[in-house]
Amino acid sequence: MGNPLTSNAEALEVRSAELYRCALIARREEPLADQTKRAIDLLIQSLGAALKLRDRVSATEIPFTRTLLETVPDDDWPLFLNEYGLGLGNPSGPIVVMGTEHAYNLAEFKGEKERSDALESLALESCGSAILWLANAGIDLAQHLAANRWEACQIERRARPYQRHPWDVSRVPGGHTWNILSQIVAPWSFNEGTLGLGDLTYQIERSAFPRNKIPTNFRLLSAWAFC
Amino acid sequence: MGFLLNYVLPVLRDTADTLVVHGKAIGVHLSEDWANLNKQLGCAFLGLNEMPRETAVPEVMPGRLRVWSSEGRKVVFSYALNGGVRGLDARYRQALRLVLDR
Numbered sequence: 001m002g003n004p005l006t007s008n009a010e011a012l013e014v015r016s017a018e019l020y021r022c023a024l025i026a027r028r029e030e031p032l033a034d035q036t037k038r039a040i041d042l043l044i045q046s047l048g049a050a051l052k053l054r055d056r057v058s059a060t061e062i063p064f065t066r067t068l069l070e071t072v073p074d075d076d077w078p079l080f081l082n083e084y085g086l087g088l089g090n091p092s093g094p095i096v097v098m099g100t101e102h103a104y105n106l107a108e109f110k111g112e113k114e115r116s117d118a119l120e121s122l123a124l125e126s127c128g129s130a131i132l133w134l135a136n137a138g139i140d141l142a143q144h145l146a147a148n149r150w151e152a153c154q155i156e157r158r159a160r161p162y163q164r165h166p167w168d169v170s171r172v173p174g175g176h177t178w179n180i181l182s183q184i185v186a187p188w189s190f191n192e193g194t195l196g197l198g199d200l201t202y203q204i205e206r207s208a209f210p211r212n213k214i215p216t217n218f219r220l221l222s223a224w225a226f227c
Numbered sequence: 228m229g230f231l232l233n234y235v236l237p238v239l240r241d242t243a244d245t246l247v248v249h250g251k252a253i254g255v256h257l258s259e260d261w262a263n264l265n266k267q268l269g270c271a272f273l274g275l276n277e278m279p280r281e282t283a284v285p286e287v288m289p290g291r292l293r294v295w296s297s298e299g300r301k302v303v304f305s306y307a308l309n310g311g312v313r314g315l316d317a318r319y320r321q322a323l324r325l326v327l328d329r
Contacts, residue, residue, distance in 0.1 A: 008238045015234055084230045092242040100250030184320050
């Protein structure tokens with residue numbers, strides 16, 4: 001008989017992937033640009049592979065990457081938002097931290113880098129969330145989903161799983177939640193031998209919609225009814 | 228949102244003893260919808276139908292932290308975590324640290 005806590009976490013990962021996959025299948029029926037349909041199809045295929053193979057899944061079975069989002073018309077990006085995304089950090093940690101929305105923006109970019117950073121966050125925190133957790137993936141699968149955006153030196157220096165320690169590779173400004181939280185919950189964390197933010201906390205957002213897109217009353221009610 | 232309430236929080240309370248809720252939806256001018264939702268999130272984590280009476284907050288920064296607790300679990304509403312990035316001073320960190328250490 002398995003560990004009940006582990007079983008609960010696994011059941012949650014499966015539920016997350018199934019609900020997101022169902023939502024994507026429904027969105028696929030809307031009139032959409034060909035590039036959008038293709039990206040949704042490949043994401044559905046990737047989620048199916050992760051559900052079937054779990055921790056045996058590898059990058060070769062995951063055709064969805066950030067590069068596909070680059071081909072999708074900007075107005076269609078919200079179709080990829082995952083209302084059932086999981087958190088970041090340690091699901092068994094003592095502190096759950098719930099924010100309002102993701103820190104990235106899907107509009108009004110100041111430059112190409114900011115646009116690519118946002119699509120990286122969308123690919124990893126929304127589209128790839130359940131895939132990374134189901135696969136119990138190392139940094140390699142996250143690197144694949146992000147379409148190899150990170151420098152080799154970033155990967156080699158610290159190869160911890162993205163879903164548990166995303167700050168290893170995703171650089172954020174000083175006022176970001178990750179930095180603030182780290183100061184509070186793990187101010188002693190100065191090397192990899194001590195427990196850090198990703199060990200002590202599990203961070204999850206109330207809204208799948210990123211910055212400046214707080215859900216309306218209607219959306220709250222409809223999301224509630226859907227679940 | 229139902230995913231958080233019905234699946235995620237009930238699972239996480241098996242191992243976590245503290246839920247810190249922060250961000251724009253904890254601001255001073257909070258709509259009734261967000262306030263009700265926050266209460267439901269807190270209830271889902273504590274495993275209660277209603278939020279218990281609010282418990283005392285550390286005096287070093289009482290206005291920015293609100294704390295509810297039940298049977299060893301705590302729910303902390305903390306609207307200064309990011310909204311007050313520039314004003315995040317040692318007193319605030321000390322106050323939240325005190326709550327987390329309880």
